[in-house]
Amino acid sequence: MLLPFVLVTSLFFFWGLANNMTDTLLSAFKRIMSMSDVQTSLIQMSFYGSYFCFALPAALFIKRFTYKSGVLLGLLLYALGAMMFYPASLTASYTHYLIAIYVLAGGCSILETTANPYIMSMGSVETATRRLNLAQAFNPIGSITGILLSQYFILGALNKASAEDRLEMTAQELTNIQMGELNAVTYTYMGVGLVLLIVFFMMLLTRMPRNSDSSNSLDFFPTVKRLLANKIYAWGVVAQFFYVGAQIGVWSYTIRIVMSELGTDEQTSANIYLLSIICFSVSRFIFTFLMRYIHPSRLLMMASLIAIVCTLAVIFSSGMVTVVALIGISICMSLMFPTIYGFALHGLGEDAKIGASGLIMAILGGALLTPLQGWISDLSTIHYAYAVPMICFIVVALYARLVRKQA
Numbered sequence: 001m002l003l004p005f006v007l008v009t010s011l012f013f014f015w016g017l018a019n020n021m022t023d024t025l026l027s028a029f030k031r032i033m034s035m036s037d038v039q040t041s042l043i044q045m046s047f048y049g050s051y052f053c054f055a056l057p058a059a060l061f062i063k064r065f066t067y068k069s070g071v072l073l074g075l076l077l078y079a080l081g082a083m084m085f086y087p088a089s090l091t092a093s094y095t096h097y098l099i100a101i102y103v104l105a106g107g108c109s110i111l112e113t114t115a116n117p118y119i120m121s122m123g124s125v126e127t128a129t130r131r132l133n134l135a136q137a138f139n140p141i142g143s144i145t146g147i148l149l150s151q152y153f154i155l156g157a158l159n160k161a162s163a164e165d166r167l168e169m170t171a172q173e174l175t176n177i178q179m180g181e182l183n184a185v186t187y188t189y190m191g192v193g194l195v196l197l198i199v200f201f202m203m204l205l206t207r208m209p210r211n212s213d214s215s216n217s218l219d220f221f222p223t224v225k226r227l228l229a230n231k232i233y234a235w236g237v238v239a240q241f242f243y244v245g246a247q248i249g250v251w252s253y254t255i256r257i258v259m260s261e262l263g264t265d266e267q268t269s270a271n272i273y274l275l276s277i278i279c280f281s282v283s284r285f286i287f288t289f290l291m292r293y294i295h296p297s298r299l300l301m302m303a304s305l306i307a308i309v310c311t312l313a314v315i316f317s318s319g320m321v322t323v324v325a326l327i328g329i330s331i332c333m334s335l336m337f338p339t340i341y342g343f344a345l346h347g348l349g350e351d352a353k354i355g356a357s358g359l360i361m362a363i364l365g366g367a368l369l370t371p372l373q374g375w376i377s378d379l380s381t382i383h384y385a386y387a388v389p390m391i392c393f394i395v396v397a398l399y400a401r402l403v404r405k406q407a
Contacts (some may be wrong), residue, residue, distance in 0.1 A: 004208045006121055007199075009135045011071065011115045014196065015108040016142030017149075020251070020277065021192075022101065024149035024150035025185070027266045032181045033094060033213065034163035037256070037374035037382075044248055046098040048366035051112075052106035059357030060220070060328045067121075068208040070114035076201040078107030082193030086168035087311035089186040092178060097185075104189075109360055116341060117356045117398050118153045126128040131385040135336040140281035147277055149188055151270040157184035158266060220378070224356045232406055235354060236344025239399035240262040240362035245369030246307075246392035249385075250329050251276070252370055257314070257382045272323055284334040296339050306396035314406050315383050322383075329389070334394055343403050365392075 026040040062070035081104025088096035108221055119135045154318045193396075225235050252274060258269040310332065313325035313395060341359055348355045369388055377385040 001380065003206060003303055004226050005057055005119070005135075007203055007206060008071070008115050008118055009138050009207075010199065011111045012135050012139040013145070014078070014143035014199070017146035017192065018104060018108050018142075019047075019142040020146040021154075021189070022151050022254065023251045024147065024155060024249070024270065024273070025101075026252050027152075027269075028154050028158060028181070029094065029097075029183060030256075031158050031163075032164055032178055037253070037377045038371060041189065041371040041374040042094075042098060043062065043101060044252055044370040045367045046047065046102045047105040048244070048363050048370075050102045051109040052361045052364035052367065054106040054109035055357040055360035055363075056354075058110040058353050058360075061112050063353045066208075067114050067118040068203070070110055071118075071203055071208075072200060074110030074114060076107065077110060078104055079132065079193045079196040079200065081105070081107060084104050084191045085186040085189040090181045091178075092175075100189075112363075113360045117345060117352045117357075119373070120342070120352070121282075123321075131289055133284065133291065133335075133338045134149065134343050135287060137281065137284045140277055140284060140334070143277045144274065144281060147270060147274045149192075151267055153188040154184050154216065155267040155270055155335050157181060160265065172278045184282060195327035208334055214377060215361070220354065226351055227348070227355050230348075232346070232403060233344045233358075234398055235402055236340055237331075237358045237362045239396050240344070240396040241342050241365035242358050242369075243333075243340060243365070243394035244363045245365030246335070246345075246389035246396075247333050248366035248370050249373040249389045249392075250326070250333070253377065253382055253385065254326055256377075257326070258323060260382055272326070276327050276341065279327055280330040280334045282337075283331045287335040294307050295404075296342070298401050299335055300339050301331040301397060301400035301404065303335045304393050304400055307393040308390055308397070311386055311393060314386045315390070318398075332393075340396070340399065 022043060025043050026037075029043065030037075030040045031034055039207065057071055058074070061073065081100050081102070084100035084103055085097065088100050093353070115135075120132055122131065158181055161169070161177065166177075169177070251273065254273045255266055256270045258272045260263065260265065262269070262272075287303075290299060307329050309330035310325040314322050314329070318324065344359055345352050345355055373385045373388045376388065
């Protein structure tokens with residue numbers, strides 16, 4: 001199973017790359033089109049709203065066919081969305097970019113819905129959560145790559161003119177600047193699309209295991225009834241909704257808050273964002289190792305409580321204390337997604353395919369809570385907006401407590 005495991009694990013890299021390139025687009029479009037935080041949050045609403053819409057159809061698709069079919073479909077949609085950035089650049093329409101992001105994210109949703117349970121099925125049930133944490137550890141490596149691509153090819157190409165400076169420009173001057181900036185966004189995404197097509201053909205030509213593909217029946221409503229009766233699964237979906245809302249909110253506005261606290265521009269502030277993701281990546285390997293000695297539910301509780309403290313520091317502190325607290329939140333978050341996912345899917349058997357879609361649909365939290373955070377930021381300050389992820393971490397801590405009681 002080594003080669004199939006490596007290929008499926010590579011998918012964790014690619015949707016990590018998409019997630020964090022999208023996070024930097026908020027800062028990019030804020031400057032390119034002089035938008036408010038609420039307007040730029042439509043990017044996350046489009047991205048994670050697509051996750052919600054595609055997750056259940058993806059689960060039904062892989063239930064009817066195979067995990068491999070789901071992977072191939074996801075890669076094709078991901079690549080198509082990346083290529084759609086080109087026609088969006090020709091119209092210079094924010095709406096057209098949002099449509100391209102929606103299609104791209106649909107592919108990512110299918111990949112996540114497929115790859116997470118696929119990885120868990122590649123071995124013993126006892127080590128499934130640890131195996132998923134290992135595969136998920138390559139997700140932040142993709143995130144780091146996405147940030148670097150964005151930092152140098154997108155944020156580095158932004159004109160330094162502020163919103164006020166752009167108001168004083170002639171229409172032609174503004175158009176020339178914006179077209180150069182939008183081209184930087186477009187060609188970066190198209191390059192990613194070409195790489196995805198190569199991975200598609202590699203996956204197509206590789207013999208993949210058919211784990212848990214023995215039953216193709218679509219007993220949808222009985223499956224949903226069983227899932228809702230499972231307290232660990234049902235509350236796992238709720239916890240995942242709030243966790244993803246916290247993660248996307250924290251990272252979406254990291255560059256903004258660093259610019260505010262340190263007085264730096266987007267490209268320089270992205271270094272702090274990059275450092276956060278590096279710490280996130282390293283700590284995921286550390287947490288995976290610690291699971292050999294400490295029960296995952298205890299680790300999840302500890303990480304949630306520390307994240308709450310760090311979020312309070314972001315709300316009420318300033319300067320480098322705020323920056324260090326942001327990095328601390330990322331360290332704590334590294335454990336959360338795969339651990340909640342592993343608890344929720346544990347022991348579901350064939351129900352895991354539909355169950356996985358519910359957990360991916362919970363990513364809707366990123367679409368709904370990020371605009372709420374942007375709205376609070378526009379009304380007050382970016383600091384107070386971090387009350388939203390703080391509440392989310394409280395929910396995750398309560399879920400960890402529930403799992404410990406059920407263990």
